[in-house]
Amino acid sequence: MSLNVSNLTVHHGAICAVNQVSIAVPTGTLAAIIGSNGAGKTTLLRALSGLNKPTSGVVNWMGERITGEKPEKLVRMGISHVSEGKSVIPELTVKENLELGAIWRKDGKEMKESLEQVVSIFPRLGERISQRSDTLSGGERQMLAIGRAIMSKPKLLLLDEPSLGLAPLVVEQIFQTIRDLTTQMRLTVLLVEQNAMGALKIADLGIVLNLGKVVAVNHAQALIEDPAVRAAYLGY
Amino acid sequence: MRKSRKQSTHVPLFILGGVILFILSNFIEELRVLQGTTIAVYVIAISSIILLTGYSGQVSLGHGALMAVGAYAAALLRFEFNCPVVVCFIAAVLVAAVGGLLLGLAAARLSGPYLAGTTLALAIGLPSLANQFSFLGGEQGLEFRVGPPDIQADAAVEPLTYLGKVLLILSKLRTTLATGAWPDASPVDTYKWWFWIAALAALISIWCVRNILNSSYGRSWRAGRGNEVAAQLAGINTARSKVLAFTISAGIAGLAGALLAMTIGTVSPSAFPLALSFSLLTGAVLAGITTLGGVIIGAVVLVAIPEIADVVAHRLGASESVTTNLPGLIVSGLLIVTVLFVPNGPVEQHRARKARHEAAHNSTKK
Amino acid sequence: MQLLNTLLIGITAGSIYSLMAIAFVLVWRSTRVVNFAQAGMALLSTYFGYEAVSRFGSFWIALPVAMIGGALFAALVELVLMRLLVKHASSGPIAGVAPIIATLGLLGVIKSAITIIWGGQDQRIVAPISNNGFTVNGSTLVFSPLKLFILVVVVILLIILSILFQKTNLGLALRASAHAPEIARLSGIKVDAVRTLGWALAGAAGAVAGLFQTVNGNGNLSPDSSEFSLLLVSGFIAAVIGGLDSLLGAVLGGLFLGIAISFVLMYVSSGLFFIAPFVILLLVLFIRPQGIIGVKVGRRA
Numbered sequence: 001m002s003l004n005v006s007n008l009t010v011h012h013g014a015i016c017a018v019n020q021v022s023i024a025v026p027t028g029t030l031a032a033i034i035g036s037n038g039a040g041k042t043t044l045l046r047a048l049s050g051l052n053k054p055t056s057g058v059v060n061w062m063g064e065r066i067t068g069e070k071p072e073k074l075v076r077m078g079i080s081h082v083s084e085g086k087s088v089i090p091e092l093t094v095k096e097n098l099e100l101g102a103i104w105r106k107d108g109k110e111m112k113e114s115l116e117q118v119v120s121i122f123p124r125l126g127e128r129i130s131q132r133s134d135t136l137s138g139g140e141r142q143m144l145a146i147g148r149a150i151m152s153k154p155k156l157l158l159l160d161e162p163s164l165g166l167a168p169l170v171v172e173q174i175f176q177t178i179r180d181l182t183t184q185m186r187l188t189v190l191l192v193e194q195n196a197m198g199a200l201k202i203a204d205l206g207i208v209l210n211l212g213k214v215v216a217v218n219h220a221q222a223l224i225e226d227p228a229v230r231a232a233y234l235g236y
Numbered sequence: 237m238r239k240s241r242k243q244s245t246h247v248p249l250f251i252l253g254g255v256i257l258f259i260l261s262n263f264i265e266e267l268r269v270l271q272g273t274t275i276a277v278y279v280i281a282i283s284s285i286i287l288l289t290g291y292s293g294q295v296s297l298g299h300g301a302l303m304a305v306g307a308y309a310a311a312l313l314r315f316e317f318n319c320p321v322v323v324c325f326i327a328a329v330l331v332a333a334v335g336g337l338l339l340g341l342a343a344a345r346l347s348g349p350y351l352a353g354t355t356l357a358l359a360i361g362l363p364s365l366a367n368q369f370s371f372l373g374g375e376q377g378l379e380f381r382v383g384p385p386d387i388q389a390d391a392a393v394e395p396l397t398y399l400g401k402v403l404l405i406l407s408k409l410r411t412t413l414a415t416g417a418w419p420d421a422s423p424v425d426t427y428k429w430w431f432w433i434a435a436l437a438a439l440i441s442i443w444c445v446r447n448i449l450n451s452s453y454g455r456s457w458r459a460g461r462g463n464e465v466a467a468q469l470a471g472i473n474t475a476r477s478k479v480l481a482f483t484i485s486a487g488i489a490g491l492a493g494a495l496l497a498m499t500i501g502t503v504s505p506s507a508f509p510l511a512l513s514f515s516l517l518t519g520a521v522l523a524g525i526t527t528l529g530g531v532i533i534g535a536v537v538l539v540a541i542p543e544i545a546d547v548v549a550h551r552l553g554a555s556e557s558v559t560t561n562l563p564g565l566i567v568s569g570l571l572i573v574t575v576l577f578v579p580n581g582p583v584e585q586h587r588a589r590k591a592r593h594e595a596a597h598n599s600t601k602k
Numbered sequence: 603m604q605l606l607n608t609l610l611i612g613i614t615a616g617s618i619y620s621l622m623a624i625a626f627v628l629v630w631r632s633t634r635v636v637n638f639a640q641a642g643m644a645l646l647s648t649y650f651g652y653e654a655v656s657r658f659g660s661f662w663i664a665l666p667v668a669m670i671g672g673a674l675f676a677a678l679v680e681l682v683l684m685r686l687l688v689k690h691a692s693s694g695p696i697a698g699v700a701p702i703i704a705t706l707g708l709l710g711v712i713k714s715a716i717t718i719i720w721g722g723q724d725q726r727i728v729a730p731i732s733n734n735g736f737t738v739n740g741s742t743l744v745f746s747p748l749k750l751f752i753l754v755v756v757v758i759l760l761i762i763l764s765i766l767f768q769k770t771n772l773g774l775a776l777r778a779s780a781h782a783p784e785i786a787r788l789s790g791i792k793v794d795a796v797r798t799l800g801w802a803l804a805g806a807a808g809a810v811a812g813l814f815q816t817v818n819g820n821g822n823l824s825p826d827s828s829e830f831s832l833l834l835v836s837g838f839i840a841a842v843i844g845g846l847d848s849l850l851g852a853v854l855g856g857l858f859l860g861i862a863i864s865f866v867l868m869y870v871s872s873g874l875f876f877i878a879p880f881v882i883l884l885l886v887l888f889i890r891p892q893g894i895i896g897v898k899v900g901r902r903a
Contacts (some may be wrong), residue, residue: 295698295699297702342884342887345888348698348699348702349630349636350842350887352636353636354880354883356835357835357880357883358880360834360835360876361878361879361880362880365877368871368874510831514709514710517706518707558718560717560722561714564713564714565710565718567710568706568707568710568714569707569711570707571704571707571710572704572707572711575687575691575704576686576687576690576691577690579690579691
């Protein structure tokens with residue numbers, strides 16, 4: 001198990017957003033985390049990347065205890081988080097946004113290689129490399145956000161609602177890219193999604209959260225076929 | 237309707253306060269009476285800041301300048317036209333309020349740091365205008381003399397004014413308090429006269445501010461401070477309510493300015509330095525910027541600090557430069573410490589603690 | 603000739619305001635605070651410079667000493683005061699005004715401390731370069747070798763700053779932390795350290811502004827110097843003209859303000875020294891509240 005979370009609890013002030021969550025994700029697995037609004041999906045991701053401090057519980061990553069570590073340290077341990085809502089910095093150019101992902105590595109040559117790699121994955125970004133990133137379309141921004149995460153050579157990728165606000169065709173494209181990246185780079189991915197069907201279709205593992213608690217964990221395909229899950233989250 | 241009846245305006249309480257202050261003023265030495273006057277002036281000025289910053293959420297670093305506006309208005313009327321003192325003070329309120337209205341119109345479009353910077357520029361710029369117009373007296377300033385009416389004069393030669401008659405009765409009352417006998421005449425010294433004026437003005441201003449803050453205006457200010465958008469959705473015209481707050485606050489500051497000028501005897505640019513604006517803000521923060529109740533604490537501390545600093549410096553046997561600058565250092569240091577550790581003021585802090593305590597108590601009882 | 607003269611005086615004064623405005627912008631970008639103690643910090647740095655001149659007898663050592671001293675002091679302020687402020691006063695009705703009050707308090711502390719250490723009387727810093735104007739075609743300009751020197755140094759500093767911000771990883775980290783601290787952290791940037799660095803750079807920029815404002819004036823330095831009140835207000839106004847968020851805006855804002863004041867003093871009345879900046883600020887705020895080249899207001903959210 002590369003990522004092992006046990007009894008993780010996170011509070012927002014007095015509200016318990018994540019309640020005693022335990023999950024285990026093996027290396028190379030794409031795990032979809034689904035659930036309704038306010039189920040604690042985003043908070044869970046933020047706690048894993050260090051943006052939110054957990055109240056209690058333990059997070060283990062590659063056998064090391066990382067509970068409550070800061071994001072700037074976790075990035076160096078291979079954990080990359082693409083936060084909700086096309087997390088790019090509009091004031092910077094596409095290239096600068098990408099360079100940001102590798103900024104902690106301080107190695108010019110490696111940065112160049114990573115840049116070439118990302119451009120080969122997302123040729124569209126290559127075409128717009130020196131534009132300011134607020135000139136990009138929604139889908140391109142999401143590619144840029146994922147590209148930035150790739151720049152830091154992650155082993156664990158945390159993606160928060162990459163499909164948010166995108167056209168259906170673009171969503172399909174983004175999901176396919178995520179699937180391909182997972183397989184090619186042997187990444188471990190946690191994909192938080194409102195679009196439960198789309199996410200489960202590409203995922204290996206499905207995790208259902210409700211009111212801060214894990215209510216179901218199973219193979220993604222099994223969840224799609226589970227009548228209860230279908231009724232509650234897939235809408236048919 | 238029932239609610240409005242419940243909201244008492246506390247008139248008897250304020251009259252009682254006035255009587256106590258009057259009696260007190262006859263039993264303390266001259267220097268303390270003068271300090272009492274300064275405290276009363278600060279009480280007024282700080283209450284204007286609390287109304288503006290604590291309730292309507294606008295920061296002004298230019299209240300020293302608005303005080304100067306009021307002071308110049310009063311002094312001009314007194315100096316050029318020899319108007320009665322009461323008229324001068326009312327003019328101070330009105331002119332400063334007009335100045336506040338203009339500033340408030342600009343301020344309503346500005347948020348936090350922008351407003352602070354703009355009023356700061358005003359505080360630095362405005363006093364220098366006095367040098368531009370000769371009728372304002374330049375650096376020398378204008379004389380502003382407010383003395384007690386001459387009640388020794390033979391009433392038959394020159395009939396006493398209404399104010400003089402009141403004063404005559406008050407002064408006799410004062411001697412009666414001390415000697416137990418009703419005298420024929422009793423002189424009033426200037427300091428005591430100033431104190432009476434300032435204390436009366438302070439009581440009236442606090443009474444006004446208190447009732448304004450408890451009115452629907454006060455509530456709309458607090459709503460706007462908390463969340464402007466929500467307040468707008470609730471039908472409050474936040475821009476207009478902000479301008480109104482600025483106007484009222486400026487008027488009160490103008491009164492404080494005129495009273496301050498009274499105790500100095502002149503109105504000049506150097507009487508209203510940037511440091512004055514900062515002290516007022518300090519006083520307001522010490523008082524608890526969202527509670528009018530602490531205003532007296534802020535005023536007393538501002539007056540007491542130079543004295544305490546003096547004692548400390550002498551104890552330490554410090555040099556003159558330390559002695560003269562210690563008060564400034566303490567005021568500023570206190571400002572920082574208060575903002576960092578008691579951000580909502582000692583009164584509010586105490587209230588919150590009490591509320592927490594009671595809540596805990598109630599829950600254990602259940 | 604008078605026109606040229608007025609323009610050159612304005613540009614020199616404006617370049618000093620630009621540095622001060624840059625100090626405001628750097629602090630605003632790193633902690634979203636307008637530092638009203640900025641002029642106090644510049645004053646303190648200038649006293650460091652004064653101390654260097656009187657110890658080592660050379661003006662040339664004053665500039666680096668003031669810059670380093672200013673940077674270290676500013677970093678200290680960020681580490682102690684600003685972090686405590688975030689910890690204790692970032693919620694409740696006071697949150698909006700707490701930074702303003704705290705930096706004003708700091709201004710007071712600095713001024714009192716300076717008076718206690720160096721005394722309230724005037725100290726003098728004299729630049730080794732002549733402030734007597736150049737002579738062109740027999741007539742003497744107000745523009746002097748000293749003013750030229752100031753202009754050249756400011757331009758060099760601006761070039762260094764722009765290379766730092768646009769071409770280096772450090773600059774990228776500074777910009778990313780300013781615009782999106784959370785994304786910066788997720789990219790592995792130690793945002794807290796970058797904030798401190800932003801303050802330190804501001805302290806250094808303010809130090810140069812303070813030193814130049816002093817020698818460009820009459821060379822007198824005192825805790826209650828009106829030159830520094832003017833520097834505070836002008837720097838702030840220049841930053842606001844530039845939109846408070848943009849370094850280029852700060853430079854242009856400073857130049858605009860310097861030239862505008864220079865023309866008002868020359869052609870309207872020289873007594874408007876202190877009120878002119880206020881009037882210009884009001885005009886700017888009424889015409890373009892987001893600053894002349896500021897970002898769109900909508901993006902603030």
